[in-house]
Amino acid sequence: MIKIPKHIQNLQPYKAGKPIDELAREKGLTKIVKLASNENPLGPSPKAVEVIKKSLDELHRYTNPSAYKLVNAIAKKYNKKPSQIVTGSGSDSLLQYIVTTFSEGDNELLTSQGTFIGWYVNVNKYGFKSVKVPLKNYHFDLVEISNRISSKTKIIYLANPNNPTGTMFTKDEFDSFLSKVPENVLVVLDEAYTVYAEDNRDYPNGLEYEKENLIVLRTLSKAYGLAGLRIGFAFGPENLIKELYKVKLPFEPNHLAQEAAIAAFEDDEFLKRTVELNRKSLTKMIEKFNELGIEQVPTAANFILLIFPSEEFTFDFNEECLNKGLILRHVKTFGIPNGIRINSGTMEETDFALNVIGEVYPALLEKHKISLNT
Numbered sequence: 001m002i003k004i005p006k007h008i009q010n011l012q013p014y015k016a017g018k019p020i021d022e023l024a025r026e027k028g029l030t031k032i033v034k035l036a037s038n039e040n041p042l043g044p045s046p047k048a049v050e051v052i053k054k055s056l057d058e059l060h061r062y063t064n065p066s067a068y069k070l071v072n073a074i075a076k077k078y079n080k081k082p083s084q085i086v087t088g089s090g091s092d093s094l095l096q097y098i099v100t101t102f103s104e105g106d107n108e109l110l111t112s113q114g115t116f117i118g119w120y121v122n123v124n125k126y127g128f129k130s131v132k133v134p135l136k137n138y139h140f141d142l143v144e145i146s147n148r149i150s151s152k153t154k155i156i157y158l159a160n161p162n163n164p165t166g167t168m169f170t171k172d173e174f175d176s177f178l179s180k181v182p183e184n185v186l187v188v189l190d191e192a193y194t195v196y197a198e199d200n201r202d203y204p205n206g207l208e209y210e211k212e213n214l215i216v217l218r219t220l221s222k223a224y225g226l227a228g229l230r231i232g233f234a235f236g237p238e239n240l241i242k243e244l245y246k247v248k249l250p251f252e253p254n255h256l257a258q259e260a261a262i263a264a265f266e267d268d269e270f271l272k273r274t275v276e277l278n279r280k281s282l283t284k285m286i287e288k289f290n291e292l293g294i295e296q297v298p299t300a301a302n303f304i305l306l307i308f309p310s311e312e313f314t315f316d317f318n319e320e321c322l323n324k325g326l327i328l329r330h331v332k333t334f335g336i337p338n339g340i341r342i343n344s345g346t347m348e349e350t351d352f353a354l355n356v357i358g359e360v361y362p363a364l365l366e367k368h369k370i371s372l373n374t
């Protein structure tokens with residue numbers, strides 16, 4: 001019998017939003033709207049799609065192992081040195097490389113409760129000790145996180161804006177936090193949703209920082225609409241990036257992903273439409289949720305976290321929405337058992353979702369009141 005290590009036995013695998021075809025099969029539904037994975041409702045960047053078609057004929061070749069063209073394009077776009085950048089199959093992949101490259105033995109990896117589940121999974125699968133500080137009013141509590149740094153702390157993971165809360169910390173808060181972090185502790189700043197937040201003057205743009213112990217992560221899965229291709233990049237000091245290259249699988253991101261990412265970075269018009277639609281969709285949602293009396297966390301990203309009275313209510317809400325063809329994300333596994341995350345959609349998807357929620361929420365209030373009274 002093969003013995004499975006304890007930390008793998010105990011591991012809760014990453015659970016993604018329910019796929020559309022799975023729900024269609026389960027419930028026999030024809031109309032389904034998925035607002036569960038913070039994807040771009042406009043689809044992929046058209047420029048990326050065009051390039052992918054052209055690159056199909058090159059699939060018999062191994063791609064460039066260091067993603068030379070893509071890395072140079074990123075460096076040029078952000079005015080950095082190519083040696084400060086490494087790309088991977090999504091930022092999730094880079095999170096794994098960061099954990100394996102920089103942690104060992106009894107190191108502690110510090111973060112918040114109620115943040116991106118991908119970080120928790122990547123820490124736990126290697127059996128490292130995860131230290132989680134409670135959220136403060138659904139925000140990262142940077143002061144308390146800095147207070148919890150010990151001689152064993154090796155990495156601190158922050159997401160700004162945070163997933164699943166959508167909240168953001170300001171430049172002042174981040175600067176003050178950084179000043180308290182010792183140089184031998186690595187700060188990982190995950191900026192998956194930066195495109196939606198960067199117009200805010202208080203937003204600390206991670207790429208504007210050059211620090212010996214800071215690595216910034218970006219992804220093309222969200223605003224660039226390329227989640228299915230798997231592309232992300234990390235920016236940091238050359239000496240740390242060099243170590244990540246030793247650990248990275250040589251041919252990731254794959255060839256189509258590398259080519260598509262270069263094209264997507266040039267698609268400013270698509271990005272502009274994406275941000276505009278996000279604002280319009282979320283504004284409509286916020287209005288409706290206010291009207292229904294649903295508690296919501298103010299967001300700086302492309303999704304909203306809804307807060308319900310109990311875990312049981314939240315579970316029922318999610319199930320009832322699924323029954324009506326609306327896929328949302330119950331974020332229990334992120335550490336918020338009474339939270340549902342909904343991302344922005346096309347205006348048609350937004351209307352569909354708001355109609356479903358407008359039926360489900362009042363009915364559940366009624367049901368739960370009845371069960372409370374009896």
Ligand SMILES: Cc1ncc(COP(=O)(O)O)c(C=O)c1O
Pocket residue numbers: 037038089090091092093116118159162163190192218219220221227230231232
């Ligand atoms: C904060 C955060 N980081 C990273 C990721 C992973 O992105 P990718 O698709 O690039 O792996 C996500 C995806 O949901 C996220 O929310």
